[in-house]
Amino acid sequence: MIAWFATKGSGTNEAHRMAALVSGLPATAEIPFDKQRKISGFFRVLSEVRRLRPELLVMEGSGLAGGGACLLARLLYRIPYVVSSGDAIGPFIGSHHPGLGPIFTLYERMLCRCCAGFIGWTPYLTGRAMTFGARRAMTAPGWAIGGDNPQPNARETVRMRLGIGADRIVFGLVGALEWNAAKRYCYGLELVRAIQRIRRPEVVVLIVGGGSGLERLREEAGSLLGRSVFLPGPVPLEEVSAVLSALDVALLPQSLDAVGMFRYTTKISEYTTMRLPIITNRIPMAYDLDHDGIWRLPGRAPWDETFLAALAARMESVTRTEIAGTRERISGLGAVFNEESQKKSVSAFLAELLEDLHASPAA
Numbered sequence: 001m002i003a004w005f006a007t008k009g010s011g012t013n014e015a016h017r018m019a020a021l022v023s024g025l026p027a028t029a030e031i032p033f034d035k036q037r038k039i040s041g042f043f044r045v046l047s048e049v050r051r052l053r054p055e056l057l058v059m060e061g062s063g064l065a066g067g068g069a070c071l072l073a074r075l076l077y078r079i080p081y082v083v084s085s086g087d088a089i090g091p092f093i094g095s096h097h098p099g100l101g102p103i104f105t106l107y108e109r110m111l112c113r114c115c116a117g118f119i120g121w122t123p124y125l126t127g128r129a130m131t132f133g134a135r136r137a138m139t140a141p142g143w144a145i146g147g148d149n150p151q152p153n154a155r156e157t158v159r160m161r162l163g164i165g166a167d168r169i170v171f172g173l174v175g176a177l178e179w180n181a182a183k184r185y186c187y188g189l190e191l192v193r194a195i196q197r198i199r200r201p202e203v204v205v206l207i208v209g210g211g212s213g214l215e216r217l218r219e220e221a222g223s224l225l226g227r228s229v230f231l232p233g234p235v236p237l238e239e240v241s242a243v244l245s246a247l248d249v250a251l252l253p254q255s256l257d258a259v260g261m262f263r264y265t266t267k268i269s270e271y272t273t274m275r276l277p278i279i280t281n282r283i284p285m286a287y288d289l290d291h292d293g294i295w296r297l298p299g300r301a302p303w304d305e306t307f308l309a310a311l312a313a314r315m316e317s318v319t320r321t322e323i324a325g326t327r328e329r330i331s332g333l334g335a336v337f338n339e340e341s342q343k344k345s346v347s348a349f350l351a352e353l354l355e356d357l358h359a360s361p362a363a
Contacts (some may be wrong), residue, residue, distance in 0.1 A: 003054035005031040007061030018060040024347035038065035041291035044353040045069035058130040062089045086121035091258035124262045143339040154242040173251040181212035182327025190302040197312040210234035225284035244274045252280040253302030277326040293330035
């Protein structure tokens with residue numbers, strides 16, 4: 001039997017991801033995890049591992065509480081574990097708390113070195129884990145969990161509900177709007193600052209999501225809020241595709257450092273499924289997954305002046321004809337972000353990993 005948990009919490013998109021990935025295996029059990037109660041989550045994972053005695057423990061995420069439980073389960077009960085992660089842990093923590101970066105890089109190395117296997121959200125993260133000592137690894141980049149079949153009139157309905165005119169060109173994104181105090185940034189800030197620079201009333205921005213940065217974005221928008229900047233807050237997973245249908249151009253802002261360079265981000269599968277042109281920085285993903293729908297902009301990060309100026313210029317100059325032409329040329333990434341193929345691959349990976357562990361427990 002395989003036990004699994006998601007450090008982001010039960011019922012979240014990451015929990016849905018892992019539940020789907022292991023659904024092809026004969027016997028699995030979710031261990032509930034509450035992100036807001038990490039210490040109790042740590043002890044709960046250990047308690048459930050001791051009770052269930054699974055053949056394998058799988059963690060979706062990379063938080064210290066969950067990772068610590070995996071390491072201790074291996075040490076105390078000899079339960080091998082697999083990590084599935086979408087971020088380079090050390091650099092990610094270091095981007096928020098610079099002094100903690102080296103400490104969490106050591107934790108990341110230990111987590112990878114001691115794991116039985118690693119499932120990366122990108123091939124870059126998979127390679128990083130292998131470099132850190134993971135003995136078995138594969139990539140599962142995700143799929144459009146928010147759905148890809150909005151109602152026929154979803155675009156008009158969403159725009160009407162939000163007060164966005166049918167003739168507007170909408171730039172936007174959907175994501176977690178968590179404030180990074182070290183960078184003084186959260187997703188969407190570049191859109192608010194860019195639209196403040198242009199003088200084109202038919203262009204507006206729609207930023208959907210919740211988090212500690214939402215109120216800061218509202219403050220930054222000022223008098224533009226509700227006129228050319230729309231911040232409705234978070235939406236349920238089942239409504240994501242409807243919201244995306246209201247966009248004309250989607251943004252995937254990433255930094256050219258050890259955080260952004262390793263990412264695809266969860267939203268690229270949803271944006272490409274909806275055939276939206278995507279604006280992003282010149283990160284590896286923007287070349288490796290270029291499907292005629294990615295517009296790359298210069299700049300080391302979404303908060304730097306070079307990127308902001310380029311984004312404002314793009315918003316000022318883009319035409320409806322250009323958007324429509326790009327959408328027609330988008331070839332799609334169905335093979336990369338296909339749910340069924342990833343479920344099949346992960347099931348095979350975990351089953352064969354268990355087979356090898358049974359044949360040679362020290363492997």
